Amino acid sequence: MPIFPISMGRNLGYGGAAPRVRGSVVIDLGKRMSQILDIDADDYTCLVEPGVSFYALYEAIQAKGYDHIWIDTPDLGGGSVIGNTLDRGVGYTPYGDHWAVHSGLEVVLPTGEIVRTGMGALPGSNTWQSFPYGFGPIQDGLFSQSNLGIVTKMGMALMPNPGGHESFMYAFAHPADLAPLIEIIRPLRISNILENVAQVRSAEQTIAVQGRPKTDFYTGPGMMPDEVIEREAAKLPCGKCAWVYYGMSYGPAHIRAYKLDIVHKEFSKIPGARKIDPATIPKDNYFWSRDNIAAGVPDLEELLWCNWTPNGSHVAFSPVSPIRGRDAEALVKLARDRRVEYGVEMFPAFCVGLREMHLIVEIVFDKTVPEARKAAMDCLRAMIDDAAALGYGEYRTHLALMDQVASTYSWNDGALMKLNERIKDALDPNGILAAGKSGIWPKRYRGRGWEM
Ligand code: FAD
Structure with missing residues (x-):
């Protein structure tokens, strides 16, 4: 019987809760396994089950009064911390690379054994959530974007409250500003002057995230013409522009001022670049949703552009x-x-x-x-x-699209997929678990017309 584990199944845009193989039994782990097993307020770590959403983790930290601890959330906070992290999802604080800050997994293998990775393999260990590596080969990667196990617990580092934060938004006038802007961003990002996974968005998306349908702006055939985009952007706080940069600076005011000053000098090298004063931005503008997310406060506004x-x-x-x-x-x-x-x-x-x-x-x-x-x-x-x-x-x-994407990672005659298939066959000899996930098919499916 093919089985397909999900944590909360809110992988919207990437397949939702659907299994790859028709007739699979979907194991909805989050339905009953939704405990926050630990929040360590000294080490800034947590241990969660699959049904814990970013909202639930955030609210539990608030309920305990732990003002010194932040979480990181993706644009939609309703998904599972484990599900998002296993799919290598991203959020928008300095802790936005979720996989990079996880520490320790508990996994049920397709043959039924339960393993703990990292320090969790040592009985009585008290560093499972603080030292991700343990001893010997690191197996955690086998369970990310994979079909080799069902993850039932995961540890994660939590961010210290930086002692202040400040969102900023810049508008860039021309489509051609993108290339010089990205060149400016790179050294600032690597040197951590730009501290979070920042977003450079098209003006069109900024128009769409108001939640209004395209027909409110344009009813002609085909895509919205550039002049309509310019006209509608001009009515928003970003003003007439082609690209909008949303970022956040962290720390006490004097530390933020040091970094924001550098950012301003660098961004201003692009002719026509404008910093939008947050004090002029209405409270219902999307800017404030980005402000929440970059401060680890879950939000759902991002869904609004689906109304397009x-x-x-x-x-x-x-x-x-x-x-x-x-x-x-x-x-x-x-x-x-x-x-x-x-x-x-x-x-x-x-x-x-x-x-x-x-x-x-x-x-x-x-x-x-x-x-x-x-x-x-x-x-x-x-x-x-x-x-x-x-x-x-x-x-x-x-x-x-997983087969197609996997087939593009084809260096050396598909050596990586050959390795993935050997590991799959060894760990899941009956080929029951999430067949086809990430383009990895167990032996009994391989070459029988399942690949798309
Ligand atoms: P699930 O659907 O539970 O899991 C994802 C997949 O991982 C599953 O299909 C399964 O294959 C595997 N899996 C899950 N749990 C387990 C387990 N316990 N054991 C083994 N395998 C497992 N994503 C981002 O990362 N960042 C964003 O900023 C972001 N923005 C979005 C904005 C919009 C408007 C939309 C619609 C989506 C966005 N997403 C984003 C995508 C998605 O909504 C989130 O990533 C969401 O967190 C994923 O759903 P989930 O956490 O419920 O994971």
Whole structure:
């Protein structure tokens, strides 16, 4: 019987709660395993079960009065801390790389044994959540974006309250400002002057995140023309612009002032760059949602751009690139060319990590229209191939596209997939667990027409 574990199944845009193989039994772990097993207020760590959402963790910390502790949350706080972390999701405080700050897993293997990784393997250990490595080979990676085990507990580091924080927003006037902006961001990000996974968003997405349908702004055929985007952006706090940067500075006022001053000097090198004074931004503007998220306060406003089309649904193209202007330009061009070809609606945004950036291109479509679903899927497939041809790979993808994305990681005659398959067959000899996840098929499915 094929089984498919989920934590809360809110992997929206990447397959939701769906299993890859029809007829699978979905194991909804979060339904009953939803305990916060520990919050260590001295070590700033926690131990959670699969049903603990970012909201639940945040609220538990608030309820205990632990003002000195922050969590990190992705744009939607309703998902599972474990589910998001196993899928290598990201949030927007300095602790935004969730996988990087996890420490210790408890895992049920497909053959039924239970293992603990890291220090958790030592009976009586009291450092499971503070030292992720333990002794010997590190096995944790086997259970991330994988189908080799069911994770029932996970430890995670929590962020200390930095003693102050301040969101800032810059608007950049021209589409061509993207490349120089990214060049400016790279050294600032690596040296931690820009401290969080910051977002560079298209003006169009900033218009859409008001939650209003596209038809409020444009009823003509095809995509919203540039002049309409400019006109509508001009009505918002960001003003007439092509790109908007959302960031946050952390620490007491004098420390923030030091960093923000450098950021301002650097960003101002781009002609026409404007810092928007937060005091002028209405409280219901999306800026304040970003302010919450970058301070680890869960929020759901990000969903609002799904209202762009009736019955709005979405799927994401998520390639990883260096933090370089030319890469940003190449990826945006790639996406925009395919957008025109397939006539889809999409919002590109760059999430800039420490030494790489994810471009997240959200395609929004009416899920009740078969042609719209097909256009979204065809467009995504084309973009994945285009990106791979240029040397870019996805960091994460929708269930239906996992075979294609896995096939792009093909160096040395597919050596990585061969290794993945050998490990899969060894740990899951009956091939029962999450067959097809990340393009990894157990022996009994392989080459029998399951791959898409
Ligand atoms: P689940 O759906 O439970 O898990 C994800 C997958 O991991 C499962 O399908 C399964 O294959 C595997 N898995 C889960 N639990 C286990 C387990 N216990 N054992 C073994 N395997 C397991 N994501 C981000 O990371 N950052 C964002 O900023 C972000 N923004 C979003 C914005 C919007 C508007 C939308 C719609 C989505 C966004 N997402 C984002 C994607 C998604 O909503 C979140 O990542 C969400 O946290 C994932 O759902 P979940 O946590 O319930 O995980």
